[in-house]
Amino acid sequence: MNKFRQNDVEGSLQDFDRALAASPQLNPYLWQRGLSLYYVQQYTAGAKQFRDDVAVNPNDTEESIWAFLCEAQLEGPEAARQNMLKVGRDPRPVMRAAYECFQSGSSPDSILAAANDNGGHDSFYALLYVGLWHEAHGNTAEAEKAMVQAVQTQYAQLSGDYMASLAKVHCQRRSWTV
Numbered sequence: 001m002n003k004f005r006q007n008d009v010e011g012s013l014q015d016f017d018r019a020l021a022a023s024p025q026l027n028p029y030l031w032q033r034g035l036s037l038y039y040v041q042q043y044t045a046g047a048k049q050f051r052d053d054v055a056v057n058p059n060d061t062e063e064s065i066w067a068f069l070c071e072a073q074l075e076g077p078e079a080a081r082q083n084m085l086k087v088g089r090d091p092r093p094v095m096r097a098a099y100e101c102f103q104s105g106s107s108p109d110s111i112l113a114a115a116n117d118n119g120g121h122d123s124f125y126a127l128l129y130v131g132l133w134h135e136a137h138g139n140t141a142e143a144e145k146a147m148v149q150a151v152q153t154q155y156a157q158l159s160g161d162y163m164a165s166l167a168k169v170h171c172q173r174r175s176w177t178v
Contacts, residue, residue: 005165009039028056046070059088061095072136098129108133124155
C-alpha cells in the first residue's frame with residue numbers, strides 16, 4: 001500500500017497480485033487493489049474487484065461508486081448508472097449524498113452541502129467524490145478544481161488516510177498542480 005501512496009501504482013498492483021496469488025480467498029477484501037486497477041486504466045478488472053467486494057459487504061457505498069467509476073470509463077456514465085450496485089443506507093451523510101448523486105446523475109452540489117466540518121473528514125470526502133463525479137461526467141476542469149481542493153484540506157494534509165493519498169495520486173497522475 002505504501003507504493004500506491006508514493007504514486008507507484010503499477011508496483012502496488014504487483015504487490016496486491018502477489019498477495020492474491022498467495023491467498024485467493026482475500027480477493028473480495030482487496031478494495032485497494034481495485035483502486036490501483038482504476039489508476040492503471042484496467043477498468044474491467046477494477047469493476048470486478050469492487051463488485052466482488054460489495055458481494056461480501058453489501059453496505060459498501062464507496063466500492064459501489066468505484067465500480068461505477070470503472071464502468072463509466074468503459075461505457076459512459078449513463079450506461080454505468082444502469083448497472084450501479086445497490087447497497088444499504090450509509091450512515092455517513094456525505095457518502096449517502098455521494099451515492100445518491102452517482103446513482104441518479106444529479107448535480108453533486110448535494111455532496112458538498114452534506115459536509116459541514118470546514119476542512120475536516122467530511123469536507124475532504126465531499127470534495128473527493130465531487131471531483132470523481134465530474135471526471136466520470138467529462139468535466140475535467142471541475143474535477144481538477146474539486147480534487148485539488150480535497151488534497152488541500154486539513155484532513156488530507158494530516159490524517160494519513162489512504163483515500164487522502166489517493167486524492168494526491170489522482171492529481172499527480174493527471175499532472176494537476178496542488
